[in-house]
Amino acid sequence: MANKKLGIYIHIPFCKSKCIYCDFFSAPADGHTMNKYLEALCMQINSKAPGIAAEYEVDSIFFGGGTPSITDAAGLMNVLDAIYNNFNLSDDCEITIECNPGTTDEEKLAIYKEKGVSRLSFGLQSVNDDELKMLGRIHSFEDFMASYEAAAKTGFDNINIDIMSGIPGQTPAAWRKTLRTVMMLRPAHISAYSLIIEDGTPLSDMYKSGRKLYLPSEDDEREMYHDTASILAESGYGHYEISNYSLAGRECRHNVKYWTRGEYAGFGAGASSMIKNVRYNTAKNTPAFIYDPVHAEYETEELTVNDCMSEFMFLGLRMMRGVNRDRFRVTFGRQMDNVFGNVISKYVSTGHLADDGDNIFFTDKGIDVSNYILADFLL
Amino acid sequence: MSHIDQSKVRNFCIIAHIDHGKSTLADRIIEKTGTLTSREMQDQILDNMDLERERGITIKAQTVRIVYKAKDGEEYIFNLIDTPGHVDFNYEVSRSLAACEGAVLVVDAAQGIEAQTLANVYMAIDHNLEVFPVINKIDLPSAEPERVKEEIEDVIGIEAEDAPLISAKNGINIEDVLEAIVHKLPAPKGDPEAPLSALIFDSIYDSYKGVIVFCRIKEGTVRKGTRIRMMATGAEADVVEVGYFGAGQFIACDELSAGLVGYIMASIKNVKDTRVGDTITDAMNPCAEPLPGYKKVNPMVFCGLYPADGAHYEDLKDALEKLQLNDASLFYEPETSVALGFGFRCGFLGLLHLEIIQERLEREYNLDLVTTAPSVVYKVHKTDGSVIDLTNPSNLPDPSEIDYMEEPVVDAEIMVTSEYVGAIMKLCQERRGEYMGMEYIEGTRALIKYVLPLNEIIYDFFDALKSRSRGYASFDYQMKGYKQSKLCKLDILVNKEEVDALSFIVFEESAYERGRKMCEKLKEEIPRQLFEIPIQAAIGSKIIARETVKALRKDVLAKCYGGDISRKKKLLEKQKEGKKRMRQVGNVEIPQKAFMSVLKLDDE
Numbered sequence: 001m002a003n004k005k006l007g008i009y010i011h012i013p014f015c016k017s018k019c020i021y022c023d024f025f026s027a028p029a030d031g032h033t034m035n036k037y038l039e040a041l042c043m044q045i046n047s048k049a050p051g052i053a054a055e056y057e058v059d060s061i062f063f064g065g066g067t068p069s070i071t072d073a074a075g076l077m078n079v080l081d082a083i084y085n086n087f088n089l090s091d092d093c094e095i096t097i098e099c100n101p102g103t104t105d106e107e108k109l110a111i112y113k114e115k116g117v118s119r120l121s122f123g124l125q126s127v128n129d130d131e132l133k134m135l136g137r138i139h140s141f142e143d144f145m146a147s148y149e150a151a152a153k154t155g156f157d158n159i160n161i162d163i164m165s166g167i168p169g170q171t172p173a174a175w176r177k178t179l180r181t182v183m184m185l186r187p188a189h190i191s192a193y194s195l196i197i198e199d200g201t202p203l204s205d206m207y208k209s210g211r212k213l214y215l216p217s218e219d220d221e222r223e224m225y226h227d228t229a230s231i232l233a234e235s236g237y238g239h240y241e242i243s244n245y246s247l248a249g250r251e252c253r254h255n256v257k258y259w260t261r262g263e264y265a266g267f268g269a270g271a272s273s274m275i276k277n278v279r280y281n282t283a284k285n286t287p288a289f290i291y292d293p294v295h296a297e298y299e300t301e302e303l304t305v306n307d308c309m310s311e312f313m314f315l316g317l318r319m320m321r322g323v324n325r326d327r328f329r330v331t332f333g334r335q336m337d338n339v340f341g342n343v344i345s346k347y348v349s350t351g352h353l354a355d356d357g358d359n360i361f362f363t364d365k366g367i368d369v370s371n372y373i374l375a376d377f378l379l
Numbered sequence: 380m381s382h383i384d385q386s387k388v389r390n391f392c393i394i395a396h397i398d399h400g401k402s403t404l405a406d407r408i409i410e411k412t413g414t415l416t417s418r419e420m421q422d423q424i425l426d427n428m429d430l431e432r433e434r435g436i437t438i439k440a441q442t443v444r445i446v447y448k449a450k451d452g453e454e455y456i457f458n459l460i461d462t463p464g465h466v467d468f469n470y471e472v473s474r475s476l477a478a479c480e481g482a483v484l485v486v487d488a489a490q491g492i493e494a495q496t497l498a499n500v501y502m503a504i505d506h507n508l509e510v511f512p513v514i515n516k517i518d519l520p521s522a523e524p525e526r527v528k529e530e531i532e533d534v535i536g537i538e539a540e541d542a543p544l545i546s547a548k549n550g551i552n553i554e555d556v557l558e559a560i561v562h563k564l565p566a567p568k569g570d571p572e573a574p575l576s577a578l579i580f581d582s583i584y585d586s587y588k589g590v591i592v593f594c595r596i597k598e599g600t601v602r603k604g605t606r607i608r609m610m611a612t613g614a615e616a617d618v619v620e621v622g623y624f625g626a627g628q629f630i631a632c633d634e635l636s637a638g639l640v641g642y643i644m645a646s647i648k649n650v651k652d653t654r655v656g657d658t659i660t661d662a663m664n665p666c667a668e669p670l671p672g673y674k675k676v677n678p679m680v681f682c683g684l685y686p687a688d689g690a691h692y693e694d695l696k697d698a699l700e701k702l703q704l705n706d707a708s709l710f711y712e713p714e715t716s717v718a719l720g721f722g723f724r725c726g727f728l729g730l731l732h733l734e735i736i737q738e739r740l741e742r743e744y745n746l747d748l749v750t751t752a753p754s755v756v757y758k759v760h761k762t763d764g765s766v767i768d769l770t771n772p773s774n775l776p777d778p779s780e781i782d783y784m785e786e787p788v789v790d791a792e793i794m795v796t797s798e799y800v801g802a803i804m805k806l807c808q809e810r811r812g813e814y815m816g817m818e819y820i821e822g823t824r825a826l827i828k829y830v831l832p833l834n835e836i837i838y839d840f841f842d843a844l845k846s847r848s849r850g851y852a853s854f855d856y857q858m859k860g861y862k863q864s865k866l867c868k869l870d871i872l873v874n875k876e877e878v879d880a881l882s883f884i885v886f887e888e889s890a891y892e893r894g895r896k897m898c899e900k901l902k903e904e905i906p907r908q909l910f911e912i913p914i915q916a917a918i919g920s921k922i923i924a925r926e927t928v929k930a931l932r933k934d935v936l937a938k939c940y941g942g943d944i945s946r947k948k949k950l951l952e953k954q955k956e957g958k959k960r961m962r963q964v965g966n967v968e969i970p971q972k973a974f975m976s977v978l979k980l981d982d983e
């Protein structure tokens with residue numbers, strides 16, 4: 001019986017050039033390699049799906065990267081076909097493709113639309129070209145506008161725009177300008193990230209070498225963060241996860257699965273799956289994947305009940321609505337307060353968590369230092 | 380073994396300033412005398428604890444017996460007693476010297492005489508040892524053997540004209556040293572038929588054999604079956620085995636007679652019964668008088684040792700018990716701290732001894748420790764006439780009950796080239812030194828004498844000395860006694876709560892300065908937490924300094940999607956581990972190393 005829901009994630013580890021802050025598994029590649037990779041994806045799906053598909057109904061598909069939109073559109077749609085051929089899809093299945101401005105045109109978008117892609121996610125990051133250059137982005141704001149207008153024209157009405165605060169040299173005023181400009185476009189969804197200096201990125205090397213980066217001060221950075229929610233709220237965008245905002249009913253179904261411990265199957269090099277409380281992380285090795293996608297190497301992590309309960313909390317608390325006591329009890333057969341009561345009451349008393357009787361969730365003050373608090377939810 | 384001819388025995392030690400090549404020369408002597416093949420030699424055989432090899436110093440006395448066939452065709456027995464090389468162990472050094480007739484003085488051909496050279500030579504001369512100098516490192520480009528010889532004659536007043544010129548490292552002229560040992564150092568005396576008297580200069584504990592006593596037989600003879608008595612402790616035991624020291628092994632023999640150096644095993648359970656400096660005699664036929672010079676050594680420096688994880692208290696206790704089996708000078712007793720829970724107040728001969736014990740506990744016993752700042756022993760004279768030895772600052776009585784306090788002081792000798800005399804004198808003044816005089820040595824170098832409070836030198840004095848003299852100053856000290864002083868207790872409050880383990884005793888006039896620096900240091904050490912944390916220094920109820928650790932402002936993961944979860948979870952786990960390594964005091968988490976902050980209040 002196909003009543004359990006499943007998300008499918010397809011990883012495309014290619015991009016035109018690597019941005020200085022990016023720590024995702026991705027690298028530039030030639031067209032031939034990319035086509036081989038898309039073929040390999042189809043082979044992997046065809047071989048793995050029969051073991052999974054029977055129990056599930058797929059209600060979200062997400063092409064992430066990298067930049068899925070730089071691959072050949074027909075090739076990419078073959079991958080979608082492979083999914084269609086192997087899985088049962090729900091009628092309202094959310095199908096998202098991540099796009100970079102300047103890598104899409106009307107023709108490409110029409111092919112996506114035609115195949116049933118329902119949602120696009122554009123990596124804009126900033127409306128200020130200086131900031132874009134600083135980040136190593138390959139596009140200007142004008143390029144973005146062209147892509148965005150093309151998408152609207154093609155009929156896409158469920159679009160996300162990624163923007164970034166905390167960029168070197170950025171002021172709170174410059175950030176508000178980015179926010180207001182994006183808001184005027186009325187996308188269904190906005191992801192607003194604080195720049196994080198991740199290990200192993202060129203940005204981190206610059207930082208460690210002592211180069212002056214002119215990063216906004218912590219106070220400015222937090223001002224930008226809190227401005228985001230209040231400014232977006234003016235136009236009806238709800239804040240539903242630490243970095244995600246949407247119009248009513250337009251939350252990203254696929255991503256919500258990650259935070260609520262839904263099940264998902266990942267295909268491609270570097271993709272992760274979580275099925276029946278086992279996490280599978282496929283090796284981040286593109287040539288090996290192309291060579292033998294059916295036997296691609298992966299690591300498994302079998303999650304214990306304690307792992308699952310910890311994840312329930314530290315992922316669930318990323319959502320603004322927080323974690324729900326009933327759902328915890330139904331999932332684990334235990335009371336949340338018997339497991340985490342001490343930590344919850346400690347941080348409720350300090351004003352970092354709030355408790356409305358049903359749900360536990362972060363206060364504004366709590367979000368700012370959420371890692372510090374979430375660490376205490378590990379068992 | 381048949382009878383040994385006393386006239387063919389030489390008991391000697393090697394004395395030197397640190398790094399002048401003492402252990403290297405010992406290695407060469409052992410190598411040249413053929414008790415070991417070159418292949419068996421590991422560098423610096425006598426320093427056989429890992430720690431000693433790493434630090435390049437000798438901690439416990441080591442002894443080896445070797446046979447040398449001299450140029451006169453005779454075979455000589457050499458007993459080389461390697462002495463500890465640090466002022467913490469001065470008493471042990473003096474007992475090792477008392478076991479010898481002679482000493483080889485090693486002086487670096489480039490550096491010449493240093494403070495420790497003098498201290499060691501004077502100690503050897505005090506013990507009536509025959510001393511002859513050896514000039515080492517003559518193959519260095521900067522070597523000036525003639526100048527150094529003159530210095531030795533002028534400053535120490537011993538003949539140096541025909542001192543062997545050697546390189547211990549490269550094995551140059553080692554034969555000259557061996558011949559000089561034969562011809563310049565006297566043979567031991569003593570009557571093998573007289574009542575037994577033997578000097579204990581070290582002992583070790585072996586879990587199979589019990590205590591193994593290292594001794595020098597002054598008079599009489601000891602053999603298997605002799606019932607021995609330790610004259611100071613009164614302990615008695617029957618000798619199970621006697622023998623001498625091969626390189627790295629014990630070699631049993633029938634008897635040890637007057638003039639020889641060797642070991643005695645007698646099923647003794649505790650090194651406390653065999654204190655260094657005590658006299659062993661025959662319980663059935665005791666000697667009239669114990670040998671002179673015995674004293675019970677008292678710990679000079681105390682600190683609290685706590686298990687980082689309270690659950691390991693018993694492990695720490697076991698480890699201390701085991702270490703004490705081998706180290707009678709280690710003292711410990713249980714104590715409790717509000718901040719740190721259950722632990723021990725431990726006493727040491729000095730800061731080096733403390734560090735060694737701490738490292739051994741961590742390495743050999745795998746313990747994670749929180750160490751509180753070391754303190755010297757203060758004498759608190761109360762108004763009711765009683766006197767307390769204060770080893771833990773938080774036990775200081777209420778000021779209204781204190782008449783006056785005394786602190787330990789040392790006689791310090793610092794040797795430095797004349798250009799740094801000003802800087803060093805300034806340092807000694809800052810450290811409350813009392814100037815005692817200065818002598819110039821051959822015009823360019825000075826020997827400066829000060830009386831200094833021990834608590835001013837146990838922490839970072841040596842480092843300060845080195846940095847203010849560009850590494851040229853050398854330093855040695857002797858305990859002098861106690862001196863009245865204006866002292867007070869400085870308390871530290873973290874988030875308005877007093878942290879007992881951070882209190883320390885300080886000279887009244889330095890209290891403001893030290894309090895301020897302590898607050899600054901703690902501000903660096905304590906990570907930002909969810910709320911603002913005031914750090915205050917106080918004397919009694921009076922706050923004298925304050926710093927603030929600002930609240931944590933931002934610690935948030937912007938992104939966490941499917942592919943990130945494993946990695947992000949590891950980050951959170953690391954964060955959780957970090958929290959575990961901190962001590963919860965009130966609602967503040969204090970890192971373990973913060974409890975040592977007082978040690979790092981560097982002056983410059």
